[in-house]
Amino acid sequence: MERIENHPILGETPKRKKVTFSYDGKMLEGYEGEPIATALKAAGVMAHRYTAKTHEPRGIFCAIGRCTDCVMIVDGKPNIRTCITPLEAGMVVQTQYGVSATPEE
Amino acid sequence: MKIERYDMIVIGAGPAGLSAAIEAAKKGLKPIVFDENARPGGQLFKQIHKFFGSKEHKAKVRGFKIGEELLEEAEEYGVEVILNATVVGLYPEKEVTVKIGDKVKHYKGDAILVATGASENMVNFEGWTKPGVIGAGAAQTMMNLHHIKPGNRILMLGSGNVGLVVSYQLMQAGCEVVALADAAPRVGGYGVHAAKVARCGVPFYLSHTIVKVEGDECVTGVVIGQVGPDWKVIPGTEKHFDVDTVCLAVGLSPMSQLLKQAEVKMNDTKGGHVPECDKHGATSVPGIYAAGDVSGIEEASSAMIEGRMSGTAIACYLGYMTEEERDSRIDELEKQLDTLRQGMFAPKNRGKLVEKTDEGIDVSMNLLNKGFVTDDEIERFPGVTHQKGIHPVIECTQNIPCNPCQDACKMGCIRIGENITSLPAIDPEKKCIGCGMCVASCSGQSIFLVEEDVEEGYGEVTMPYEFLPVPEVGDRGVALGRNGQYVCDAEVTKVRIAPAFDHTYLLTIKVPNDMVMRARFYKKEA
Numbered sequence: 001m002e003r004i005e006n007h008p009i010l011g012e013t014p015k016r017k018k019v020t021f022s023y024d025g026k027m028l029e030g031y032e033g034e035p036i037a038t039a040l041k042a043a044g045v046m047a048h049r050y051t052a053k054t055h056e057p058r059g060i061f062c063a064i065g066r067c068t069d070c071v072m073i074v075d076g077k078p079n080i081r082t083c084i085t086p087l088e089a090g091m092v093v094q095t096q097y098g099v100s101a102t103p104e105e
Numbered sequence: 106m107k108i109e110r111y112d113m114i115v116i117g118a119g120p121a122g123l124s125a126a127i128e129a130a131k132k133g134l135k136p137i138v139f140d141e142n143a144r145p146g147g148q149l150f151k152q153i154h155k156f157f158g159s160k161e162h163k164a165k166v167r168g169f170k171i172g173e174e175l176l177e178e179a180e181e182y183g184v185e186v187i188l189n190a191t192v193v194g195l196y197p198e199k200e201v202t203v204k205i206g207d208k209v210k211h212y213k214g215d216a217i218l219v220a221t222g223a224s225e226n227m228v229n230f231e232g233w234t235k236p237g238v239i240g241a242g243a244a245q246t247m248m249n250l251h252h253i254k255p256g257n258r259i260l261m262l263g264s265g266n267v268g269l270v271v272s273y274q275l276m277q278a279g280c281e282v283v284a285l286a287d288a289a290p291r292v293g294g295y296g297v298h299a300a301k302v303a304r305c306g307v308p309f310y311l312s313h314t315i316v317k318v319e320g321d322e323c324v325t326g327v328v329i330g331q332v333g334p335d336w337k338v339i340p341g342t343e344k345h346f347d348v349d350t351v352c353l354a355v356g357l358s359p360m361s362q363l364l365k366q367a368e369v370k371m372n373d374t375k376g377g378h379v380p381e382c383d384k385h386g387a388t389s390v391p392g393i394y395a396a397g398d399v400s401g402i403e404e405a406s407s408a409m410i411e412g413r414m415s416g417t418a419i420a421c422y423l424g425y426m427t428e429e430e431r432d433s434r435i436d437e438l439e440k441q442l443d444t445l446r447q448g449m450f451a452p453k454n455r456g457k458l459v460e461k462t463d464e465g466i467d468v469s470m471n472l473l474n475k476g477f478v479t480d481d482e483i484e485r486f487p488g489v490t491h492q493k494g495i496h497p498v499i500e501c502t503q504n505i506p507c508n509p510c511q512d513a514c515k516m517g518c519i520r521i522g523e524n525i526t527s528l529p530a531i532d533p534e535k536k537c538i539g540c541g542m543c544v545a546s547c548s549g550q551s552i553f554l555v556e557e558d559v560e561e562g563y564g565e566v567t568m569p570y571e572f573l574p575v576p577e578v579g580d581r582g583v584a585l586g587r588n589g590q591y592v593c594d595a596e597v598t599k600v601r602i603a604p605a606f607d608h609t610y611l612l613t614i615k616v617p618n619d620m621v622m623r624a625r626f627y628k629k630e631a
Contacts, residue, residue, distance in 0.1 A: 001257070008573045008575075010249065013252040047323065059323065060247075062239075062240050062243050064242060069234075084142075
């Protein structure tokens with residue numbers, strides 16, 4: 001999804017530092033300090049995790065850290081709320097299947 | 106176990122909590138405020154529209170500016186705000202447990218204010234869990250805080266003020282809102298908010314709900330259908346829209362769990378589970394207070410006043426001011442709060458169909474059913490007059506607590522009077538100079554300047570404009586009516602901006618003179 005570079009009320013979006021991070025083995029770019037979920041959305045990632053029992057996709061829902069739909073595995077730790085966790089250079093972000101990083105057969 | 110003690114502990118650094126802490130700090134208390142978020146201000150920083158009310162309610166100031174002012178005031182009075190601090194327990198002994206990072210810390214307060222706000226309600230339908238179905242708050246967070254479009258093509262469910270305001274903000278962010286649906290038979294929010302969305306061409310589907318959301322990995326479409334009196338979808342009425350995002354704005358519920366845990370007496374109301382409070386916000390447990398949305402959903406403006414009332418009451422409870430001082434301050438605040446609770450949208454009118462204004466004028470039923478006032482209906486309101494020369498046309502047709510337009514006009518053309526909810530009326534004896542201050546001051550974007558005869562066969566309409574790119578003088582496009590449909594071709598003849606307009610451009614278009622009372626929006630292409 002497109003980032004907003006200029007806004008009629010908020011003006012120009014402040015320049016921020018670009019960083020790279022890995023998403024399921026691919027290298028992506030985002031801005032340091034923005035929520036991981038924002039960087040993923042800018043890269044077109046919609047599904048953050050798949051539920052344990054019925055393997056349904058889940059993505060950003062509340063964007064304020066309440067609903068836990070957007071949790072992923074970040075630097076090896078599962079259940080990280082990506083909508084409120086700031087992006088850092090070199091982070092390893094993985095789609096979460098149930099609570100693991102590998103899809104079940 | 107170490108317990109830290111404070112005079113006053115505030116849970117929640119939103120408009121209510123911060124206001125309470127500031128008010129108490131002014132009297133010499135040293136409050137501490139905990140908030141689970143990384144930034145203070147609650148939802149204020151996502152509110153980019155101009156607020157309603159009067160001067161003392163900071164009317165016509167945008168929400169995020171009010172947030173900045175509140176933070177400055179908090180700093181000035183030395184209010185301590187601890188962020189990323191989730192209060193996980195509140196006990197009747199006025200103890201709180203707070204999770205900060207991986208640690209849980211204990212605090213005890215002589216008084217505690219719970220200002221935890223509200224959480225969004227949800228509805229479920231087939232496919233509601235798919236990525237791309239989001240809350241309206243999420244949309245605001247993404248576009249107004251994190252500078253990313255929530256989606257390209259969006260359907261909004263919910264016609265309350267949140268659904269209307271967020272629909273408009275989505276368009277400001279460059280998204281397309283394909284439709285606005287609500288299962289209720291009538292628009293729930295302010296008519297002026299509905300009108301500014303409708304005139305951009307967004308169709309309103311009242312008595313409609315979502316049947317299902319389509320897509321495998323994420324949303325690719327949505328089906329809505331008309332609901333009958335039994336709230337079930339009438340077969341055959343389904344309509345499909347290609348969308349990538351469905352946004353839910355179906356109400357808020359108080360986040361009152363902590364109060365319940367503290368054994369505060371609770372009431373189960375239509376508006377959620379709320380604490381029983383006196384007018385100062387004191388709950389049934391001595392020393393525990395509640396303010397803002399947690400004690401009943403209202404606007405941020407009311408939350409700030411409620412917070413100040415509770416801060417005052419706590420200062421008195423802890424001996425920092427006399428009861429006389431308290432009562433005089435509370436009286437003053439109560440008057441401010443009372444004016445916000447007047448008019449058609451007053452808490453006592455919630456859910457009721459108000460058919461006439463206080464002035465005895467029939468309310469526009471099209472506004473309630475479709476989001477816009479029709480060309481015939483608009484003529485009966487006191488802000489709408491026909492005059493020679495330039496003059497304001499005020500399409501404010503419901504009694505809402507708001508009066509900045511009256512002060513904005515230095516020529517005295519606009520009259521609301523003592524009662525803040527009265528419909529603005531035009532005084533035809535006073536001469537409009539076309540300065541446009543009223544247009545920019547109207548939080549509801551319902552004021553236009555109209556001049557019927559500018560040149561042979563043509564007149565001009567000046568409208569508030571808050572989109573990018575800003576049109577330029579000489580641009581040719583089309584004028585849309587209140588219903589968002591094409592009315593005529595139009596040429597941009599003036600584009601004005603000034604610091605006092607606060608990012609609202611005044612766009613003047615030239616249209617055939619029989620169209621000046623119909624043209625209400627400008628688009629580059631049809």
